[in-house]
Amino acid sequence: MATGSKPLRADAARNRDKLLAAATRAFGEHGLDAPLEQIARSAGVSIGTLYAHFPTRDAFVDAILPAQIAALDDLATNALAEPDPWQGFTSFLDGLFALQAKDHGLSDALARRLPLSPAVLEACRAGFEHAARIIDRAKESGQLRADFEPADLAPLVSAMSQLIRESPETWRRHLAFFLDGLRA
Amino acid sequence: MATGSKPLRADAARNRDKLLAAATRAFGEHGLDAPLEQIARSAGVSIGTLYAHFPTRDAFVDAILPAQIAALDDLATNALAEPDPWQGFTSFLDGLFALQAKDHGLSDALARRLPLSPAVLEACRAGFEHAARIIDRAKESGQLRADFEPADLAPLVSAMSQLIRESPETWRRHLAFFLDGLRA
DNA sequence: GATTAAATCGAGGGCACCCTCGACTTCGTT
DNA sequence: AACGAAGTCGAGGGTGCCCTCGATTTAATC
Numbered sequence: 001m002a003t004g005s006k007p008l009r010a011d012a013a014r015n016r017d018k019l020l021a022a023a024t025r026a027f028g029e030h031g032l033d034a035p036l037e038q039i040a041r042s043a044g045v046s047i048g049t050l051y052a053h054f055p056t057r058d059a060f061v062d063a064i065l066p067a068q069i070a071a072l073d074d075l076a077t078n079a080l081a082e083p084d085p086w087q088g089f090t091s092f093l094d095g096l097f098a099l100q101a102k103d104h105g106l107s108d109a110l111a112r113r114l115p116l117s118p119a120v121l122e123a124c125r126a127g128f129e130h131a132a133r134i135i136d137r138a139k140e141s142g143q144l145r146a147d148f149e150p151a152d153l154a155p156l157v158s159a160m161s162q163l164i165r166e167s168p169e170t171w172r173r174h175l176a177f178f179l180d181g182l183r184a
Numbered sequence: 185m186a187t188g189s190k191p192l193r194a195d196a197a198r199n200r201d202k203l204l205a206a207a208t209r210a211f212g213e214h215g216l217d218a219p220l221e222q223i224a225r226s227a228g229v230s231i232g233t234l235y236a237h238f239p240t241r242d243a244f245v246d247a248i249l250p251a252q253i254a255a256l257d258d259l260a261t262n263a264l265a266e267p268d269p270w271q272g273f274t275s276f277l278d279g280l281f282a283l284q285a286k287d288h289g290l291s292d293a294l295a296r297r298l299p300l301s302p303a304v305l306e307a308c309r310a311g312f313e314h315a316a317r318i319i320d321r322a323k324e325s326g327q328l329r330a331d332f333e334p335a336d337l338a339p340l341v342s343a344m345s346q347l348i349r350e351s352p353e354t355w356r357r358h359l360a361f362f363l364d365g366l367r368a
Numbered sequence: 369g370a371t372t373a374a375a376t377c378g379a380g381g382g383c384a385c386c387c388t389c390g391a392c393t394t395c396g397t398t
Numbered sequence: 399a400a401c402g403a404a405g406t407c408g409a410g411g412g413t414g415c416c417c418t419c420g421a422t423t424t425a426a427t428c
Contacts, residue, residue, distance in 0.1 A: 009374055009425055035415060046377045051417065053375095112350070148361070155351045155358055162346035166296070167339045174339055177332070181365025193395060196405055219385065230407045235387065 016053050018043040024064055027105030032061055032114060034105075058117040061105075068106045069123040071099060076130035085134075086143035090179055092134050096157070097171060101164045111161035112154075128153060145184045200237050202227040208248055211289030216245055216298060218289075242301040245289075252290050253307040255283060260314035269318075270327035274363055276318050280341070281355060285348045295345035296338075312337060329368045 008016065022043035026034040036057065040050040054060040075095040082088035100107040107113075109120055116124075131153055138144035156178075164171045192200065206227035210218040220241065224234040238244040259279040266272035284291040291297075293304055300308075315337055322328035340362075348355045 011425065012375055015375085036417090037415070047416095048378065048418080049376050055417095057416095111346070145361075152354075152358065152361075155347050155354060158350040159343040159347040159358070162295070163339050163343040166342040170336075170339060174336065174343070177329075177336075177365040178362050179365065181361040181363065193404055195394070199406085220387090221385070231386095232388080232407050233405075236405070239387095241386095
């Protein structure tokens, strides 16, 4: 990940970092449609500076989200490392939704709550692809019902994103009900 | 249901009806936050007239939604008339979500997507109360798992409202998974 | 410390929606 | 048909967010 084309001036690099930190916080707390002016203020920087660094909201999101989405890869790796495929499947889902609960921005992205840049979409696609392997493994082991498809994951994520926002205390309970329905 | 205080002038009554019709359509299609100016235009009436009839958005919603929410009562009555309690339970849920799929405004209200007036909240409360009886009956018959509580319905409705919006074609499939998880 | 390119600032113009209010029109009545 | 009350109209002011751009400041270099 080379720093790109031109090296930034020292103050610019500092401000960029402050912006990224502020945005990570704001997007995580309030979702991907958090007001940019608020982010600029909370970074101690003017709105003009924000736009100097990130010309569009998408560019801003692109600078933050892919890393968070990539966390799904670790989750998937751990899930596949589980000796029991069903256990791997459930722990993957649990981890996924726990991430969503902590980061509303990530939740917005995974649930397609609003239009996303190609870069973020690609990251999501990669995440879902890993998930497909976990699902297939659990199906092959005969523990996950045969008619559950990888494509069912996206609607599930979207539904859970809403449930998590609505009642952050009880989403595990409802997930458990659902998982009981998914057992072969 | 007396017409209230003063009788409306003929043209006013006509406009009121056109506004209600337009709002029913707009709220149903676009949700309870549909722009009021658009509703006025599609009713062939100016925005000022809209506000003359309904001083706030809440008043407008109150004039429309309670009737739609009351449709849940019929659904509940039918469900309780089913000889098989489990069948009653599932047909109630299916009917409820079918209504949500047809009316995004109703869906917004039931899922508490935005702040609601006391009148609408009360209507929702009444609806959920009926649902509680259906749930209890299904539990007593031993077909619904004992640890499913009436309070679990609200989060379920909220999650389904999202799922229905996201993939209106497949919500029944996912509901079926969930119901399998709810069987005793 | 003077030069200059880079970076910052924030007022301001746009947009979409909200809601109000005084001028005008229409209805219903005498 | 003419009067007054009831109803309608829509321009206009308010808000919150978007994004731009010329004036200004600051870091890096000589």
